[in-house]
Structures are given as structure tokens and as C-alpha cells.
Amino acid sequence: MYHLFFRLAFRRMDAEKAHYLAFRWIRAAARVPALRTLLSAALAPRHKSLRTLAFGREMSGPFGLAAGFDKNAVAIDGMAMLGFDHVEIGTVTAQGQPGNPVPRLFRLVGDRALINRMGFNNDGSAAVAARLAARRTVFPTTVGVNIGKTKAVPEGEAVQDYVTSAERLAAHADYLVVNVSSPNTPGLRDLQAAAALRPLLAAVREAADRAVTDRRVPLLVKIAPDLADEDVDAVADLAVELGLDGIIATNTTIAREGLGLTAEPALTGQAGGLSGAPLKDRSLDVLRRLYARVGDRITLVGVGGVENAEDAWQRILAGATLVQGYSAFIYQGPFWMRAVHKGLAARLAASPYATLADAVGADTRKVSS
Template sequence: MPAYQLLFDKVLRRVDAERAHHLAFGLIRAAARVPGARGAVRTAYAPSHPSLRVHALGLDLPGPLGLAAGFDKNAVGVTGLAALGFDFVEIGTVTARPQPGNPAPRLFRLPADRALVNRMGFNNDGSAAVAARLARLRTPRPVVGVNIGKNKSVPESEAVADYVTTTRRLARHADYLVVNVSSPNTPGLRDLQAADRLRPLLAAVREAADRSSPVRRVPLLVKIAPDLADEDIDAVADLAVETGLDGIVATNTTTGRAGLATGAAAVEALGAGGLSGAPLKERSRAVLRRLYARAGDRLTLIGVGGIETADDAWQHILAGATLVQGYSGFVYGGPGWARDLHRGIAERLAASPYRSLAEAVGASAGTGPAADRAPEESR
């Protein structure tokens, strides 16, 4: 049994999930501070795969694999996480003011499903503190996306102003920005996904980002839920194209609980929250295919949800994702997870008819630019 799997089974899974997260993340951060240790970690866990280089969102990335928002909420460990092989790190969700989030316990494992349930509630240090932390990062630094959300105490009528405050503080420090309107753990937040409410929000964030970073245009994306109806997915795609959005992150966690191996009573006992991990992979992939079929390469899609293996990541790319992200897969897979995925994606690319990852994007979506290039077996 691999060392991490043994550690997880014998130790970590017996510890409260949030406490285990802090312990593991603390070790990652500590290793990054030891002179010479970061380089040694990078050598072991982040070997170079030149074939996986990606140009997306105006950025040159060493590969397509990022860490999803939620792991490093406050930008306290991005260099350590990059040393473990992540090609970019999305921090957050960050809100305008600090907030403690929901009462604990609020993070739970479903090992039989390789899944997590969380109702964290955007616990974070607030935009001013996170901006100061990002400003202190040394260059060259990892590519950092910033995921922004609404404070729980802010009414819907003031949501736009709340997002704008956060944007003004963080845009200049972000390699890209993600407007999170899809967490199920902030009451009323998902209502902002409706096109008539999303349009003014995105316009205001775009203007604030441009004012805050006049020299460099910061790419702007929106993160959507897997629970949207197909017609609502189409509406978001159309709105994103119409308003000049750079991309969409698909998808966030789900409120659904169908098809789990964990017993219904045990799942119900955990209470409310968003489900992430392996059970999301099919729905996340379906959303990607629909977005790509609707918008083609006019949007950059970041695929997240259910990515455990290199094949999962490869299938997300074929479905339309230029970039992919993981969170639950990293929790269950351990420090070598990103290394293993990179190796596997490179092997799949080498065995495919595509000369680059860019050529593979969207090949199984059925329509769109890449579908015309796809071999019959990938459709």
C-alpha cells in the first residue's frame, strides 16, 4: 500500500476532516519555508512535461492542472502547493470582509464515494488581508487565480457593491479572477446565476478590475453550479460570450446526493452542504460538453468536479476544458497526486492523434471547432 494511502487510512481519516486539512496544509507550508526543501519537493513531485504546456487566459502555464478554490482560502501556501506540481493555484473564496464561516463541524469525508461534503461558508481572512499577502509573494511566483464571493451578511440588493469592493483590492494581484455565484453554502448566492442578475454583476466586476489594474487586463471568469438546468447553462454561456467574459469554471459542488455508495442514513446525518469528488465527474463533464458546444473556443473552460485520475482529466479536456482543477482527488490522492496526473495525461496525449493539448480540447463535445478534428472513437 502506498505510504500516503496508509497514512490516510490509519491516521487522517480518523481525525476530523477540517483538522486533518489544517495539519496536512501546515506540513506543506512548513516544507516550503525550509531552505532547499522547496526545490527538493519540486524535483520529486513536479517533473517537467514539455508536451503539456498550455497557453490560456493570456498565461503560459507548464501544464493544465490547477488546484481548485477552497484548499488555500487565504493565499498562505501557494508556493508550497506549486512545488507539489500544481500548474496554477486558485485561492479563495475571498470576501470583502473577514468572516468565520459556518459553525463546525462543516467538512466531512465519504471515503466509499471518494467524496467530500462541506458547508464551510466562505471562511476567510477578508480581501484586505489576502491582498497584502499576495503583494508579498516573491517573483517568480506561481500563477494565482483569485476566487471571489459575497459576505453572508450582505443582502442581495448590495451584492454587486460587495463584489466590487473585493475586486478593487485583489484584481491587481490576480492572474485571473473568478466570480463565485454557485456555492450552496451562502444563502441566496446561487440566485445570482440567473442571467438578469449575473449581467450587471459581471459588468461591475469587469469595470472595477480594469480600474484597479489599468496596465494589465485581468481575465475574468464565472464559476457555475452543476445543478443548473440545461437551458440555464446555455443562458450563462450566451451571456459570457455577449459580455466578453474570458471563461467559465465548471463546476462547483452539488446539493444532490443521488447514487452514493455511502448509506442514506449516514449521508443524511451529515446535513446540508456541497458534495464534491468522484460522484460529480459525469455531470461536470456533461456541463463542459454543453458549454463547449454552445460557445466553442470563444470561452476558456476550466473543468473541475470528479477528477481523480489522469483519465478523468483527459476526458474533461476532450469534453471542452482547456484547464482542469482538482480538490477532493488531491485530498484522497496525497502529495504525489499532481505528479501522477501529469504523467498520465502526457501518456494519453502521446498515444492520441493530437499534437498538443489545445488540439484535444472539445474533441468529444459533439460540436464546436475540435469536434471536426476528433477521431471517431473519441466522439
């Protein structure tokens, strides 16, 4: 039914307007107790076999919502109602900002992909922190907070900009993510170089520890798929050196060549980050490389081109403890998470592994041995 609705309605609408319309519906449904209970039962049945331990937290499963959908922490319970096992909000910047001019979100329907150049449009870390502090939890779920650089802040002041957001948001985060890999903020990806990344991550770690003294807030970094292999290795080594808790692989790509895109050049030529199915292979390659480098010392989160249970299962076998999606949700709708969970449970049951934890990295270990 959703696919018919998408073809007849959403596909004809401006992509950003359709996003906000769906967003409003989800939020509205989550406010009605009887409706949210009904929808949660229908869309988010739990499979005991999928229970996952990550960052010291037990989650109902490994599958979460990637950052970018709920930038301002206004629909956490709505997304949990739909079946996401964790929800990563943001990207949040120290200062509120409107983002880039519209249009800035484009659907490549035939490629099952999106291009966005949103530009970290959000309310700012002070407003988001206040919203998280005032939140009344309806569905217990793990909440990640993804932070980035304010566009107007010079690159030389980037560290303090991240620190400001970390100080405000760490207390409300089950884990904190440093985003240095969006292509839509000028100069941001330059921070992925180890020389720039080391002081940034160290400063954010110190800020989180100052802000939250009764627990250690897990800290992750999110990297781009466009990094050269040697740069992926450098980030992996740095993460181990600094004692990071995780790496998210990967963000969107600026690449267009070699991805087999079928959409018209007017779409594929739009500036911005490409997400969805065309990103699948490269994201998986980066994930395998990271796991081969860090093993079980760091928690890896696989994202990029995850469309179905098989994709999620391949991410786990490659080394991901957690898996995230976003673009496929736009195309497949509210029953997507249910299908992914059901398919994952079936694959685990048919595998030689007793638990998902046993399956993490199994294929990469075979290749490496």
C-alpha cells in the first residue's frame, strides 16, 4: 500500500515537503496513546534473538535510524514506535542555522537514492539540549546525538564549536557522534585528516567528560566513503589510539562516476551527498577494512545503501555491531523496519551463529585468516 501511495502522492511532491509531511504524521501518531500502542505492536514486533549489546546498553535489536532524518530531536518516540532500535538525532551545530537554499533534497527514484545538500539545518545545540532535557520518554530507546560544525565558524575555530555542542548535549546522549564527513559544509571533510582529527576528538572527549561526571558518554566518529584506503586505516588507528568507542561507516558520497546511476544528468549532477543503493558496495568495503584493522576493540556501525535484511546481515558479517538506514525508509515506508527485523531473525536462525554478537565480523575474519 505504501508503494502505491508513494507513486501517486509522495513522488509527485517536492522531496523536502514530502519529508516534513511524513514527519508530521509520525509525530502526530506518537502523541495519541492508543494509536502509538497499536502502531508499535503492528510495526515493531520484537525478536528476542536480535537483542544487541552496544556501548554498555542492551538494545532490542541492531537496526537504527541514521542521523539526518530527525535533526532537532522532535520525533524520537515516533521513530521508536515504527521499530527503530536506536535513533540518532542531528546533525546538531553549536549555533542554529537555516541550512542551504532550497531545493536541497532530490530523489533519484530509479536508483533508489537521494542527493541532499541540506547544510546542517537545525535549531542549534542549546535548543536541542533543552528539548532533550524536557523529553518525556514513551518508548525506551537508545538516543545518539550527532554533532557538526556551524557553517559560519572558521575552520580554525572548529574545535571550540564542537566542544560547545558536546558540553550542551553530552548529558542527554546515550552516545555522541562527531560528524566530520558531510560534504555540505565547506571545509568540514578536511577535519578527517588525522592531524586535524586528533585534537578535535580529544577536545570533544574532554568536554563530554567535564559535562557528565556520573558516566562515560561513548564517543564515535562518522567518516566518509570517499576516503582513500590509507586514510581509512589512519582513522581506524587514531580511534584505537584515542580510545574512541566507535566509528560510523559511512556518510554520503560526492562520487557519481562508477555507481551505475540511471537518473537523468539534471539530477545526478546536483551538488550534495549521494545516499542510498549506489553507496552500498563502497560503504561495505570501508566497513570490512575498518574491522580488519580494529577487530573487536571498537564498535562499528554500518550505514550506507542498507535496503533490506540481507544488506543488514552483510554489514554484521563484515564487522558491524549496529546497522543504520535512512534513504530506504523513504522508498519503502513504515513496514520497512518490521521486514528488516524479521529477515535478520530468519538469517540468524539459519546461520551457524548462536547470537548476533557471534556473527559480527565473521566473514571478514575468514578472509583475514
